[in-house]
Amino acid sequence: MKQCPLFTLLVLIATLPSFAESPPIIAPSAWEKSVLRIEVARKAYDYYQPWNRRNDRAMKTGIVVGERQILATAQDLSDQTLVRVQKNGRGKWTTARVEWIDYHANLALLTAEDAAFWSDLRPANLSGKPPGEGAQLQIVRWREGKLENRQAEFTQFTVRESEGSAINHVQMELDSEIHDAGSGEPVVADLRIAGITFSQRGRACRVIPVSFIRSVLEAHKSGNQRGLGYFHFYWQPAENPASLAQLQLIGEPRGVLVIDVPERLDGSAPVLKPHDIILQIDGFDVDMQGDYTDPEFGPLTLENLSTRGKWAGDDVKMKIWRDGKPLDVTYRLPGYDFQNSLVPIAVRDQPPDYLIVGGLVFQPLTTPYLQRWGAEWERTAPFRLNYYRSDEATKTKPSLVILSQVLPDKFNIGYQEYRSFVVNQVNGQRVTSLTELQAALKQPKDSFHVIDFVPNESLQRIVLAAGEAERQATQRILQRFGITDAVQITSKTVAAK
Numbered sequence: 001m002k003q004c005p006l007f008t009l010l011v012l013i014a015t016l017p018s019f020a021e022s023p024p025i026i027a028p029s030a031w032e033k034s035v036l037r038i039e040v041a042r043k044a045y046d047y048y049q050p051w052n053r054r055n056d057r058a059m060k061t062g063i064v065v066g067e068r069q070i071l072a073t074a075q076d077l078s079d080q081t082l083v084r085v086q087k088n089g090r091g092k093w094t095t096a097r098v099e100w101i102d103y104h105a106n107l108a109l110l111t112a113e114d115a116a117f118w119s120d121l122r123p124a125n126l127s128g129k130p131p132g133e134g135a136q137l138q139i140v141r142w143r144e145g146k147l148e149n150r151q152a153e154f155t156q157f158t159v160r161e162s163e164g165s166a167i168n169h170v171q172m173e174l175d176s177e178i179h180d181a182g183s184g185e186p187v188v189a190d191l192r193i194a195g196i197t198f199s200q201r202g203r204a205c206r207v208i209p210v211s212f213i214r215s216v217l218e219a220h221k222s223g224n225q226r227g228l229g230y231f232h233f234y235w236q237p238a239e240n241p242a243s244l245a246q247l248q249l250i251g252e253p254r255g256v257l258v259i260d261v262p263e264r265l266d267g268s269a270p271v272l273k274p275h276d277i278i279l280q281i282d283g284f285d286v287d288m289q290g291d292y293t294d295p296e297f298g299p300l301t302l303e304n305l306s307t308r309g310k311w312a313g314d315d316v317k318m319k320i321w322r323d324g325k326p327l328d329v330t331y332r333l334p335g336y337d338f339q340n341s342l343v344p345i346a347v348r349d350q351p352p353d354y355l356i357v358g359g360l361v362f363q364p365l366t367t368p369y370l371q372r373w374g375a376e377w378e379r380t381a382p383f384r385l386n387y388y389r390s391d392e393a394t395k396t397k398p399s400l401v402i403l404s405q406v407l408p409d410k411f412n413i414g415y416q417e418y419r420s421f422v423v424n425q426v427n428g429q430r431v432t433s434l435t436e437l438q439a440a441l442k443q444p445k446d447s448f449h450v451i452d453f454v455p456n457e458s459l460q461r462i463v464l465a466a467g468e469a470e471r472q473a474t475q476r477i478l479q480r481f482g483i484t485d486a487v488q489i490t491s492k493t494v495a496a497k
Helices: 005-015 210-222 241-246 302-306 367-373 383-390 434-440 468-481
Strands: 035-045 053-066 069-072 080-086 094-102 107-111 136-143 146-161 168-176 186-189 192-201 204-209 234-237 256-260 277-281 291-294 298-301 315-322 325-332 354-357 360-364 401-406 421-426 448-453 461-465
Touching: 035 069, 035 136, 053 192, 094 210, 107 210, 136 168, 146 204, 146 298, 168 192, 168 210, 168 302, 192 210, 204 210, 277 302, 291 302, 298 302, 354 434, 354 468, 360 434, 367 383, 383 421, 401 434, 421 434, 461 468
Parallel strands: none
Antiparallel strands: 035 053, 035 080, 053 069, 069 107, 080 094, 094 107, 136 146, 136 186, 146 168, 168 204, 186 192, 192 204, 234 256, 256 277, 277 315, 291 298, 315 325, 354 360, 360 401, 401 421, 421 448, 448 461
């Protein structure tokens, strides 16, 4: 029996994909006048040999957001020597400059002086709302002279550390087939900006949401941008009924338990105490996992409340449980800086510090130094150094100095294999910075430098001859290794009092 041709046609039509249900692709022309390419020439430093540097080049995406203003991520803009912008994905490059940058928010504004460059550009719309589940999103960028447009699927909102900083803020996660994204490409929905990308691993893209961007830019424009704050205390979920019973909190488990309140560098008296239970922050109830319900993003961790429209120095109202009864307190947000950590997470817009004496190379302990152990540095870097990364800086211990390596010379025979040890004292003086080390080296003991290290299992003390032999050795080593200066100190680390 033969099939009816009409029946066959109907079957074929039924099996075709439903194009009406596919997410609409925004025409590239809608963004051609708003999306730019950015080229950054920058200095890249070698933290193993801190006297060396090379030239680096990074490509980024920028978005026109106002009169002669280009929005970009702050990544790859530190230590820049030349910034250029290009429109239409090809052709002439125009010199630009960084007008404002916030490394902790991972945002920057660029501008160009050439009036002709702006003649046909159009600001993008930053008034978008957070996308929900099933939102139709695209990632847009210039690629090989054409405006590439890739679909993306919304995964979730989450709160994580900013890229290159320890500040926590809300982020958006997407799933996309795009490759090599994460350089500030705009994520768009309904002809509005939903966010900009800042990293990609596999198919997972992480995005700064537009509402966070908007709040930071508005604060900057109004002159009220005092930098982002953070919660300077540690907590854990209040899940243990026995602990709650001991603290006399009756009813359903709720809130989070404060477990540590480090000393604040700004000298403010502590408001919270260990064993306090935080029940509410700025009117938002905190559950026993440490989450609250955000009106824009849904369930998020309480850490987001330190950056949700808040800045360093702002007051945060808290309802806590202490000594068996509720208590209302006002918590003032401390400002965040890289130097707040005992081991700074980054060093921006300055070369690495070092001091060489008799071939011994001393450096501040920083995360960039640890990152020289490669992609798996958190696992492969020396444990005794990684251990300090969780510590807060204090007035008495603002930073750490390490013996990073020994450049061989007859003057330091026997010490060449020693490296990565934390300095405790030099010539009887406590050392927490290169400035203090420099001062201690001016006061040798009986014509010798006595360098004591934090107790470890292999090296406790090094003794070097001071005076002319030391100076001659240092000069020989500088000449042998092609090093210009024996000392480079540019950090603004506060010395211990």
